Amino acid sequence: MVINYVDADVEFLNPHWPDNILLQVTCKVGFVDNTGPGLWHANPIYTSNKGYRQRLDFMLMRLYYQEIANSILPPQDLWDLVKLKVKQFTKSFGKHYGDWRKQQILALQRKRQHLLRSSFPPALLATHLLRVEQQIQALQQKVTSITILKAERTYRERGEMDTGYLKLSAMARVVQRSITRLWDPDNGDICSSRTQMLDVTQKFYTKLHSPEPVCSSALDTMVSNIPSSCRLSKDDSEFIASSFLLDEILDQTSRSPKISSPGTDGLSYAFLKLIFKHPKYSDLIGRVYNDAIPSSLFPQSWLQTCVCLLSKKGDLTRLQNWRPITLIKCDAKIFTRLLNARMVTIIPPLISPWQTGFMKERFIADNGALAQIVIEQASLRNSDEIGLLCDQEKVYNRVHPTYLQAVLNRYGFPNNPLLFTLVLDPLVKNISDSPVIRGFGPPSLSLPIMRDPPYILSAIQPLKDLAYADDLILFLRDPTDLEATQQIIRCNNLASNAKMNFDKTIAFSVSGLSPHWPPVLASHGITKWRNR
Numbered sequence: 001m002v003i004n005y006v007d008a009d010v011e012f013l014n015p016h017w018p019d020n021i022l023l024q025v026t027c028k029v030g031f032v033d034n035t036g037p038g039l040w041h042a043n044p045i046y047t048s049n050k051g052y053r054q055r056l057d058f059m060l061m062r063l064y065y066q067e068i069a070n071s072i073l074p075p076q077d078l079w080d081l082v083k084l085k086v087k088q089f090t091k092s093f094g095k096h097y098g099d100w101r102k103q104q105i106l107a108l109q110r111k112r113q114h115l116l117r118s119s120f121p122p123a124l125l126a127t128h129l130l131r132v133e134q135q136i137q138a139l140q141q142k143v144t145s146i147t148i149l150k151a152e153r154t155y156r157e158r159g160e161m162d163t164g165y166l167k168l169s170a171m172a173r174v175v176q177r178s179i180t181r182l183w184d185p186d187n188g189d190i191c192s193s194r195t196q197m198l199d200v201t202q203k204f205y206t207k208l209h210s211p212e213p214v215c216s217s218a219l220d221t222m223v224s225n226i227p228s229s230c231r232l233s234k235d236d237s238e239f240i241a242s243s244f245l246l247d248e249i250l251d252q253t254s255r256s257p258k259i260s261s262p263g264t265d266g267l268s269y270a271f272l273k274l275i276f277k278h279p280k281y282s283d284l285i286g287r288v289y290n291d292a293i294p295s296s297l298f299p300q301s302w303l304q305t306c307v308c309l310l311s312k313k314g315d316l317t318r319l320q321n322w323r324p325i326t327l328i329k330c331d332a333k334i335f336t337r338l339l340n341a342r343m344v345t346i347i348p349p350l351i352s353p354w355q356t357g358f359m360k361e362r363f364i365a366d367n368g369a370l371a372q373i374v375i376e377q378a379s380l381r382n383s384d385e386i387g388l389l390c391d392q393e394k395v396y397n398r399v400h401p402t403y404l405q406a407v408l409n410r411y412g413f414p415n416n417p418l419l420f421t422l423v424l425d426p427l428v429k430n431i432s433d434s435p436v437i438r439g440f441g442p443p444s445l446s447l448p449i450m451r452d453p454p455y456i457l458s459a460i461q462p463l464k465d466l467a468y469a470d471d472l473i474l475f476l477r478d479p480t481d482l483e484a485t486q487q488i489i490r491c492n493n494l495a496s497n498a499k500m501n502f503d504k505t506i507a508f509s510v511s512g513l514s515p516h517w518p519p520v521l522a523s524h525g526i527t528k529w530r531n532r
């Protein structure tokens with residue numbers, strides 16, 4: 001690394017920050033950065049800028065009369081055109097605004113230095129100096145707001161914001177997402193060149209997203225255990241597929257997070273809200289969202305995405321220890337939020353009571369409380385049961401479309417909506433309803449009674465599984481339970497293309513005893529054991 005001294009200067013800093021005067025040294029670092037340019041994100045702060053909003057409104061009005069109003073293109077293509085124009089406009093505005101802000105700060109710093117060197121009377125100097133420093137503070141605060149966005153956190157100590165910490169946080173995020181070496185499963189070597197790592201990554205995700213043929217008999221077995229009463233009514237099915245009102249779309253846009261990672265178009269919810277509220281575009285937006293369900297017509301941009309890898313525990317040269325986060329366009333996420341808002345009101349009675357993930361009026365704390373009661377009961381009677389903290393390999397990536405379609409059809413859903421909680425529910429149902437698996441049956445454990453059909457449970461019932469989305473805890477009484485559970489999991493894997501990571505599954509003694517379990521578990525590939 002070669003460092004060349006370039007320049008030095010003394011600048012005024014916001015007095016609310018740790019230091020009021022900054023000695024700034026500019027160096028040129030001879031460091032080669034192998035990372036790419038990254039994704040452009042529109043600065044959401046612009047949406048509260050009066051000048052930006054006025055210019056955007058004028059641009060949208062001109063675009064409507066010039067290219068939208070009389071166009072014969074389908075609404076999906078027109079919507080992509082609108083987003084492209086907004087992106088181009090925002091980029092241009094941001095460049096000019098950033099350059100203007102930088103020049104203003106430099107000019108004000110020079111003006112401040114000039115005032116300090118002047119021979120003005122102290123009272124007059126204090127008045128002029130205060131005005132200039134307030135202007136510098138306002139501009140520096142805007143720069144800090146951008147840094148906070150990049151760092152994804154606000155650091156406060158005694159009411160002060162440490163800008164150095166924020167910059168380091170932003171740099172740390174880049175380092176955490178940088179992959180310098182990868183293990184090549186083909187030859188067992190560690191590769192570090194960009195070409196080799198891209199090749200390893202492409203092979204890994206091609207294999208991950210290439211589903212294996214499912215077993216039809218296993219699929220029938222998993223789906224057939226869903227009671228016939230677990231089915232949407234005709235009214236509910238029609239409600240899900242009915243047209244969206246503009247008020248619904250605006251409501252979901254307003255409920256969305258103000259700060260959210262956008263997709264490759266760079267437009268967050270704040271920018272979409274400005275477009276959606278423009279009176280000339282309400283009809284176009286309604287057509288785009290209402291063509292999606294009955295006709296399966298989507299804007300081309302909704303079919304394009306970017307995957308960001310976040311590090312997990314374990315060897316980071318292995319791609320399976322990186323969590324893929326898909327950066328979907330915010331307008332596409334609004335569509336899924338619209339569907340979810342309707343589904344969440346009608347599906348809770350269909351889902352197993354042991355599944356608390358994403359269900360209205362069900363909370364993960366309920367599962368935690370039940371697990372704690374089980375542990376206390378087991379300790380009192382020195383019982384022999386164990387629990388399995390199951391780890392499923394990238395469950396949402398692996399689910400087979402055929403299995404997905406079969407589950408949705410069984411529940412009576414229209415063809416288009418996707419709901420992964422429903423897809424995972426057959427596994428939970430098959431385990432909890434199995435007459436072979438006895439699970440944990442404490443003598444005084446009062447379990448929840450579901451008042452609505454189809455689930456009417458007795459006050460005391462063996463506890464076999466608890467689920468939160470794809471996180472699953474199994475309670476097993478003896479090796480017979482383990483074998484029966486393994487058979488159901490194998491059947492589920494064949495039916496849905498799922499894969500249970502038994503090498504990452506953790507077994508624990510519910511009572512703190514059970515010394516004979518580890519050898520039995522090891523024969524099934526489960527080697528991680530905890531005595532609580």
